[in-house]
Amino acid sequence: MAVVSTPGQVAVAFVAYAGLLSAVTAIAGVSVGFVARGLVVETPFVVFAALLPFFAGGEQVDVGGLALSREGLADAGTLLAKATLGIWTSMLLAGTTRPQELVAALQRLRLPRLLVETLSFMVRYLDVVADDLRRMRIARESRGFHARGPRHWGVLAASAGALFIRSYERGERVYLAMLSRGYAGRLVLSNDRPATGREWLTGATLPVLGALVCVAAWVTGR
Amino acid sequence: MTTPALEVRDLAYAYPDGRQVLYGVNLTVHAGERVALLGPNGAGKTTLVLHLNGILTAGHGSVTVAGLPVAREHLLEIRRRVGVVFQDPDDQLFMPTVAEDVAFGPTNLGLDRAAVAERVTEALTAVGMADHADRAPHHLSFGQRRRVAVATVLAMRPEILVLDEPTSNLDPASRRELADILESLSLPTLVVTHDLPYAWQLCPRSVLLDDGVVVADRPTPELLADSELLRSHRLELPYGFDPAAV
Numbered sequence: 245m246a247v248v249s250t251p252g253q254v255a256v257a258f259v260a261y262a263g264l265l266s267a268v269t270a271i272a273g274v275s276v277g278f279v280a281r282g283l284v285v286e287t288p289f290v291v292f293a294a295l296l297p298f299f300a301g302g303e304q305v306d307v308g309g310l311a312l313s314r315e316g317l318a319d320a321g322t323l324l325a326k327a328t329l330g331i332w333t334s335m336l337l338a339g340t341t342r343p344q345e346l347v348a349a350l351q352r353l354r355l356p357r358l359l360v361e362t363l364s365f366m367v368r369y370l371d372v373v374a375d376d377l378r379r380m381r382i383a384r385e386s387r388g389f390h391a392r393g394p395r396h397w398g399v400l401a402a403s404a405g406a407l408f409i410r411s412y413e414r415g416e417r418v419y420l421a422m423l424s425r426g427y428a429g430r431l432v433l434s435n436d437r438p439a440t441g442r443e444w445l446t447g448a449t450l451p452v453l454g455a456l457v458c459v460a461a462w463v464t465g466r
Numbered sequence: 467m468t469t470p471a472l473e474v475r476d477l478a479y480a481y482p483d484g485r486q487v488l489y490g491v492n493l494t495v496h497a498g499e500r501v502a503l504l505g506p507n508g509a510g511k512t513t514l515v516l517h518l519n520g521i522l523t524a525g526h527g528s529v530t531v532a533g534l535p536v537a538r539e540h541l542l543e544i545r546r547r548v549g550v551v552f553q554d555p556d557d558q559l560f561m562p563t564v565a566e567d568v569a570f571g572p573t574n575l576g577l578d579r580a581a582v583a584e585r586v587t588e589a590l591t592a593v594g595m596a597d598h599a600d601r602a603p604h605h606l607s608f609g610q611r612r613r614v615a616v617a618t619v620l621a622m623r624p625e626i627l628v629l630d631e632p633t634s635n636l637d638p639a640s641r642r643e644l645a646d647i648l649e650s651l652s653l654p655t656l657v658v659t660h661d662l663p664y665a666w667q668l669c670p671r672s673v674l675l676d677d678g679v680v681v682a683d684r685p686t687p688e689l690l691a692d693s694e695l696l697r698s699h700r701l702e703l704p705y706g707f708d709p710a711a712v
Contacts, residue, residue: 344562344602364562371604372556417557424519424552425618426545426574 257461258325264453265332274339282335289327293320343367361431365418373411380407469533470494471626471654472548476527477517478678487513489678490527495626500648500655502665502686505675506700511658512553514675515628518656519548532625546575549624553631555611559603564595564614567603571622589621590614593647609640616647627655633664662703666690666712674699687712 300316351360472495479488516522529536561567572585590596593613674682
């Protein structure tokens with residue numbers, strides 16, 4: 245939030261954010277490759293940002309023979325910086341928190357019960373479904389199938405359909421297993437241990453520093 | 467005479483599409499007994515199991531667990547008394563961690579945090595999985611998952627344990643570990659299985675179910691020695707298994 249609310253002109257603020265995130269990434273031991281893979285999500289934004297200078301109005305600036313909008317360039321730069329920093333932060337969260345803990349945290353933050361339960365099951369069964377998918381692919385390839393184009397999509401669709409039915413039936417069996425252990429409608433997710441003072445302190449460092457940079461940017465940018 | 471742990475009387479059931487599966491099953495399991503439920507695929511064994519904890523409601527007949535009839539009013543208590551371990555542990559382990567899975571049952575029974583934690587430790591220790599309490603189920607081996615599935619049911623302190631094909635897909639060592647665990651618990655147990663040597667090892671008494679009726683109910687060695695009976699119900703002793711040598 246601190247990143248998003250920073251005024252675009254204060255470029256140095258974004259450098260400061262990058263510095264903070266680098267420090268945390270190094271301390272947390274999250275690999276650069278992991279963060280880089282997450283940045284792939286940013287591609288549509290990068291494309292959009294690249295097009296901005298061409299289509300935005302206002303004062304024109306000459307860059308390598310092309311007439312680009314100054315405002316467009318500035319906006320593109322801001323967009324890229326904010327998107328990259330945002331994704332970097334998300335990847336840091338993903339790289340340091342177990343999925344079960346994330347779900348438990350969301351429950352604590354009062355995300356609707358149904359959503360939390362759905363997420364919890366997703367975390368648990370994603371691997372199982374992915375495994376099913378892998379086995380079906382191996383079975384297909386073992387019988388000489390190799391997907392090469394639209395004419396093979398029918399086969400892939402049939403596999404997807406079969407996987408859906410299998411997962412649906414598994415869902416029914418899980419439900420029976422839940423009933424058999426007394427489930428009456430409310431799932432209690434409890435990865436419960438109140439955060440210690442030290443954990444609060446560690447967790448608050450980055451947001452607080454970020455907020456300080458943002459405030460500094462606003463104050464000096466005027 | 468003490469109350470039987472499980473009493474099934476004239477149980478009949480037809481699926482909603484009209485297909486009759488059970489035609490009047492009679493079965494009793496007494497305290498301290500381990501009974502094997504044998505039969506070919508499609509005999510109705512799993513359907514019968516689903517009646518024992520009230521998942522399915524009988525069209526006719528009754529099921530009584532330690533004196534309590536299986537009926538809507540008592541469902542939670544029935545599900546505490548009858549611990550069903552299903553065939554696929556992945557269907558039964560649906561929580562993010564092992565400890566939470568084992569805690570699921572006691573929590574639904576309304577126990578407080580401390581009591582639940584105690585039950586979890588007790589159950590996991592009984593199956594030898596106490597060190598894996600915080601792991602995710604999909605990181606465990608199949609045999610380990612099977613043991614945790616047993617623990618999830620033990621945590622509810624059942625009166626009778628019902629296991630559906632407990633040895634399917636288990637390697638020989640895991641099979642033996644499971645047998646050791648079952649023998650160490652002194653609970654009345656109903657073991658649905660195709661694994662005839664396992665039935666012989668663990669269960670002094672066997673019940674043969676086929677086409678929705680009980681065809682035989684005898685001491686296991688006697689039943690398994692009757693090769694004519696076994697063959698007529700699609701059962702056979704494994705290659706090389708000699709009952710006389712056991």
